[in-house]
Amino acid sequence: xxxxxxxxxxxxxxxxxxxxAIRTSQFVRNKVLRYWMDNRGVGKKELYQYxxxxxxxxxxxxxxxxxxxxASVENVERAINRFFDNCKNNKPGNIGYPRFxxxxxSVEYKVSGWKLHLSKRRxxxxxxxxxxxxxxxxxWDFHTYPIELIKRVRIVRRADGYYVQFCVKVDATCExxxxxxxxxxxxxxxxxxxxxxxxxxxxxxxxRKAEKAIKHAQRRIYKKERGTNNRRKARGRxxxxxxxxxxxxxxxxxxxxxxxxxxxxxxxxxxxxxxxLATNRRLAKSINDVAWTTFRRCxxxxxxxxxxxxxxxxxHYTSQKCSNCRETVKKSLSTRTHNCPHCGTVLQRDxxxxxxxxxxxxxxxxxPGSNAWGVETxxxxxxxxxxxxPTLSQESPGF
Numbered sequence: 001x002x003x004x005x006x007x008x009x010x011x012x013x014x015x016x017x018x019x020x021a022i023r024t025s026q027f028v029r030n031k032v033l034r035y036w037m038d039n040r041g042v043g044k045k046e047l048y049q050y051x052x053x054x055x056x057x058x059x060x061x062x063x064x065x066x067x068x069x070x071a072s073v074e075n076v077e078r079a080i081n082r083f084f085d086n087c088k089n090n091k092p093g094n095i096g097y098p099r100f101x102x103x104x105x106s107v108e109y110k111v112s113g114w115k116l117h118l119s120k121r122r123x124x125x126x127x128x129x130x131x132x133x134x135x136x137x138x139x140w141d142f143h144t145y146p147i148e149l150i151k152r153v154r155i156v157r158r159a160d161g162y163y164v165q166f167c168v169k170v171d172a173t174c175e176x177x178x179x180x181x182x183x184x185x186x187x188x189x190x191x192x193x194x195x196x197x198x199x200x201x202x203x204x205x206x207x208r209k210a211e212k213a214i215k216h217a218q219r220r221i222y223k224k225e226r227g228t229n230n231r232r233k234a235r236g237r238x239x240x241x242x243x244x245x246x247x248x249x250x251x252x253x254x255x256x257x258x259x260x261x262x263x264x265x266x267x268x269x270x271x272x273x274x275x276x277l278a279t280n281r282r283l284a285k286s287i288n289d290v291a292w293t294t295f296r297r298c299x300x301x302x303x304x305x306x307x308x309x310x311x312x313x314x315x316h317y318t319s320q321k322c323s324n325c326r327e328t329v330k331k332s333l334s335t336r337t338h339n340c341p342h343c344g345t346v347l348q349r350d351x352x353x354x355x356x357x358x359x360x361x362x363x364x365x366x367x368p369g370s371n372a373w374g375v376e377t378x379x380x381x382x383x384x385x386x387x388x389x390p391t392l393s394q395e396s397p398g399f
Contacts (some may be wrong), residue, residue: 001151001167001169001172002167002168002169002170002172003167003168004138004140004164004166004168005138005140005156005163005164005166006136006137006138006140006163006164007136007137007138007161007163008134008135008161008162008163008164008254009135009136009137010134010161010162010262011090013130013298013360014132014134015130015162017129017130017131017132018107018129018131018155018157018162020060020129021064021068021107021127021129021155022075022104022105022106022107022155022157022248023104024061024063024107024129025064025065025068025069025071025072025104025106025107025108025221026061026072026101026104026247027058027061028051028054028061028064028069028072028073028201029072029073029075029076029101030044030100030101031050031054032047032050032051032054032073032076033076033079033098034100035047036076036080036098044077045075046078047077048073049126051069051070051072051073053067057277060129060223062109063072063127063128063129063159064127064129065109065112065113065125065126065127065338066112066120067109067110067111067112067113068107068109068113068162070110071108071109071110072108074360076098079098079099080097080098081094082096083095083097083098086288089278092245096331098230098365100299102368104157105157105158106153106154106155106156106157107154107155108152108153109125109154109155110151110152110153111150111151111152113125113126114126114153114356115128116147117133117383119184120136120142121135121136122134122135122136122145123136123153123164125155131155132359134164136164140158142166145168145170149168149169149170150166150167150168150169151167151168151169152165152166152167153165153166153167154167157228159236159240159242159243159244160240160243161259161352164236165256166299172304172305173305174305174306174307175262175305175306176306176309177261177262177263177264177265177306177307178262178263179262179263179265180264180265181263181264181265181266182196182264182265182266182267182268182358182362183195183196183260183264183266183267183268183358184196184267184268184269184354184355184357184358184359184361185199185260185267185269185270185354185355185357186269186270186318186319186350186351186353186354186357187266187269187270187272187290187292188203189203189205189283189286189287189290189297189330190350191203191350192204192256192290192295192337192348192351193256193295193354193355194348194351194353195356196351196354196355196358198348199349200348200350201256203290205286205289205290206246206249206252206285207245207247207285207288207289208289210241210244210245213241214238214241214242214245217234217237217238217241218238220234220237220238221234221235227383249289249291249294250291251295252291253291253294253310254298254300256295256298257295257298257301257302258298258302258375260299260302261299261302261303261305261306261308262302262306262308263312264308265309266308266309266310266311266361267282267299267303267308267309267310267311268310268311268312268313268357268358268360268361268362269296269299269310269312269313269357270313270314270315270318270357271312271313271315272292272312272314272315274292276292291350296312304306311361313357313361313364314360315357317356318353318356318357318360318377319331319338319349319350319352320355321356322338322340322343322345322352323338323340323345323347323352323356323359324340324343324345325340325342325343325348325354327342327343329341331349335349336348336349337349338351338352346370356391
């Protein structure tokens, strides 16, 4: 599934109509979820029948396209199925009991309720919410895909405006790799990652760099009177600064993951429990700022694109063992150099860990609990990854 996103040019009355459609979609989801909670044992058929009764009872729900209401029911169904799967698999910790939505930011249409203009630069929503025609801004080559392949259309509200996403049912096309190397990656906070070839990628620390401006924008909110337009505008400025940091992290992760997968046939990395690590109150901000989970997701996406095998291995003792003689050399977190007293190997701590990760992936084939499927890659020494590959503005965000 390919996701193409366009910025929507809207009028104030259209913004109100979109917000109303989003609230209605959230209302349907919460009503169906409450029905499931109060009537344990009901199945998929009963949920859709209840959705029909809700549409008949509330006029504002009936004004929303029927397929958009069905999409809300599908979201509840997925949440319920995920909860039962976690229970059957005895997942530790939070098993994901379905929860009510409090601040939805999107409404999803299926194959009806919308119509594209012949130029494919305008889209009209035909339900009774009054959204009407929206102009689309973007550089995606949308003309190459027939309309029949569009299976979903979403309207997403963000801090800087509204976006329209098209979910196109197409197969991922593989691209040739530039190399067939093998690499292990050890992510960290001092460096974004260190690879088994000795290359260190700098940690950009986007949140730390923008923190002063973000805090200033946050203070400005509380200087405005509650309920006024000035306070609403101040909240918008604050939200846009956070959105900018989020986009910087994702673009950075995409660039690096694309370079790594394009240059290597095998990439090994640590199967980290990032949520558990982020509970450390001293390191939580830095761990969330480095965005390891986003980087892993990008690696798995580009592995499919470049036919690269990525392997997630258990991180246990990768920093303590010597990569040369395999003896355990205990060291604290503050010790940044691996100095083996048994064989005399001297390496930077993270490089030693990256080599161990690569060796572990070759010997065991990865952690059995990993959801990654495969390969190791290597980065090019002497240049940064940003220099190795152009921007990813042409890559699909649908991963």
